Amino acid sequence: AQSVAQPEDQVNVAEGNPLTVKCTYSVSGNPYLFWYVQYPNRGLQFLLKYITGDNLVKGSYGFEAEFNKSQTSFHLKKPSALVSDSALYFCAVRDGQNFVFGPGTRLSVLP
Amino acid sequence: KAGVTQTPRYLIKTRGQQVTLSCSPISGHRSVSWYQQTPGQGLQFLFEYFSETQRNKGNFPGRFSGRQFSNSRSEMNVSTLELGDSALYLCASSLTTDVYNSPLHFGNGTRLTVT
Numbered sequence: 639a640q641s642v643a644q645p646e647d648q649v650n651v652a653e654g655n656p657l658t659v660k661c662t663y664s665v666s667g668n669p670y671l672f673w674y675v676q677y678p679n680r681g682l683q684f685l686l687k688y689i690t691g692d693n694l695v696k697g698s699y700g701f702e703a704e705f706n707k708s709q710t711s712f713h714l715k716k717p718s719a720l721v722s723d724s725a726l727y728f729c730a731v732r733d734g735q736n737f738v739f740g741p742g743t744r745l746s747v748l749p
Numbered sequence: 750k751a752g753v754t755q756t757p758r759y760l761i762k763t764r765g766q767q768v769t770l771s772c773s774p775i776s777g778h779r780s781v782s783w784y785q786q787t788p789g790q791g792l793q794f795l796f797e798y799f800s801e802t803q804r805n806k807g808n809f810p811g812r813f814s815g816r817q818f819s820n821s822r823s824e825m826n827v828s829t830l831e832l833g834d835s836a837l838y839l840c841a842s843s844l845t846t847d848v849y850n851s852p853l854h855f856g857n858g859t860r861l862t863v864t
Contacts, residue, residue: 672852677855681856682792684852739822741791
């Protein structure tokens with residue numbers, strides 16, 4: 639079965655600094671990987687996806703993610719964090735027709 | 750383009766009652782999935798419908814059921830509510846012309862509290 643892990647429950651970063659939210663995956667076959675963000679009392683919003691092609695994927699709101707096959711990782715990154723980026727971030731993998739989500743990482747950007 | 754709409758936003762029910770949640774997908778999206786989100790278990794897949802047929806089902810008891818109508822709107826029903834059913838229930842829709850390339854688009858959820 640496909641699975642994703644997010645090793646950090648919480649990430650704190652100062653505004654203006656680069657941020658990284660980590661994700662590792664375990665899949666059989668080709669990985670189809672996604673990042674979502676959830677703001678308080680809202681549903682999840684799609685940020686970006688990796689299906690095939692370039693290992694660096696660019697997404698919404700200045701986010702990007704780096705796919706690393708040898709390390710089975712798909713870390714989310716942003717060069718300069720904003721306070722408004724504070725939210726819950728989920729990594730997900732396609733498992734047939736379904737999605738399997740990681741446990742989430744809470745990002746806090748401090749002013 | 751309107752997003753995924755879920756109604757109601759909040760519900761309070763007592764144990765033993767039943768509840769029906771509604772979801773209207775993005776226009777043109779024919780696949781609708783339901784997820785349960787709790788602090789302890791995270792996001793768990795309930796079921797997915799496409800063209801009025803349930804294609805996949807997660808590991809939930811039979812008290813959880815759903816259906817999809819010909820206009821792609823979907824409902825989920827939970828019977829004989831238990832305290833542990835308190836959660837945020839999220840509906841998501843997607844295009845299915847390319848299964849692996851289509852992200853999920855989520856509604857804002859229905860917050861169910863069982864007392």
